[in-house]
């Protein structure tokens with residue numbers, strides 16, 4: 001059997017991004033994907049345009065809507081509409097379109113794809129990874145990239161990622177018309193969802209609806225109840241939405257994301273933002289960084305995979321550590337958070353800056369602490 005350079009398990013956003021960058025550098029790469037197509041993605045497709053920096057080709061042709069405004073509400077009232085400022089706009093994509101576009105870019109760069117390859121076993125034998133599918137097919141590779149999403153069993157098998165995985169309960173659905181959602185506007189509703197929020201993102205002729213709860217996720221979310229309150233305000237009947245629930249693995253601490261010849265990326269690496277459920281940008285960043293470090297490693301730099309974990313910690317994890325703290329306070333006291341945080345004049349700008357990577361949660365937290373200290377001082381004097 002030929003031993004390829006890298007086997008990538010999962011052909012979602014993170015896996016296709018890593019595959020593209022490895023293949024363009026002449027590495028022998030194969031994506032192992034359990035499904036035939038990626039039509040059934042549970043994702044609302046909100047994505048900062050900052051991810052354009054990760055690719056030499058233009059992503060705009062596959063963007064459905066460029067968001068210029070955000071509308072916040074508390075139980076459909078107390079609404080605030082604000083312009084999104086900041087250098088990077090917010091895009092809404094159809095996930096099926098994004099993933100198949102990235103897959104095509106990887107395939108055009110000589111990456112291979114084995115579809116209906118449902119990985120059930122990964123073993124390392126004399127420094128070679130042997131990956132087996134449910135139907136018995138096998139692939140051998142020098143390195144393996146785990147990109148199979150939130151339900152991935154492999155981080156635990158190889159003792160990588162958080163000791164305690166944390167999940168948000170989510171729902172994602174689509175409605176086949178636009179209703180009365182304002183043009184180029186993303187809606188965020190904070191009062192109807194316990195410990196979380198609901199959202200509506202416009203596509204060119206449709207709308208993506210999402211719900212996420214981030215703290216107490218033992219129970220499933222009362223999806224129907226929330227949709228019945230939220231959707232009429234957008235001009236929809238709840239029966240119009242077609243969707244499903246999913247447990248989304250979210251960031252829960254700094255942990256090793258690599259072993260010798262193995263890397264975790266995307267949701268399998270627990271990178272998703274624990275406050276806003278932003279998972280596409282870290283999926284693409286981790287795919288890009290994993291490919292970069294694997295290229296060095298394949299070319300003989302033995303420590304370069306450790307550098308992957310360090311880079312993700314520095315460029316993503318440090319901000320998420322603050323995102324987790326903010327999430328725990330905000331979703332426990334959401335009404336206070338809505339009045340004092342979301343409704344602030346600067347909130348849309350800050351959210352845009354977070355989503356584009358211009359600002360980190362750490363920067364935001366430090367500003368808030370400074371403001372509170374100043375308020376405290378002036379109330380004493």
Ligand SMILES: Cc1cc2nc3c(=O)[nH]c(=O)nc-3n(C[C@H](O)[C@H](O)[C@H](O)COP(=O)(O)OP(=O)(O)OC[C@H]3O[C@@H](n4cnc5c(N)ncnc54)[C@H](O)[C@@H]3O)c2cc1C
Pocket residue numbers: 009010011012013014015032033034035038042043044045046047117118119120147148149150170171172210211246247248265266267268272277278279280281283
């Ligand atoms: C309801 C909801 C809404 C969201 N909305 C947003 C949003 O608006 N913006 C945003 O940034 N993020 C959003 N996210 C998060 C985002 O969808 C994820 O972070 C992102 O999909 C991660 O990409 P990935 O490539 O790591 O995993 P995935 O997209 O899950 O891809 C994993 C791939 O691996 C394959 N696979 C799984 N098991 C196997 C196996 N055994 N063998 C082979 N292949 C396998 C799957 O078929 C799939 O193709 C949302 C998530 C949810 C649940």
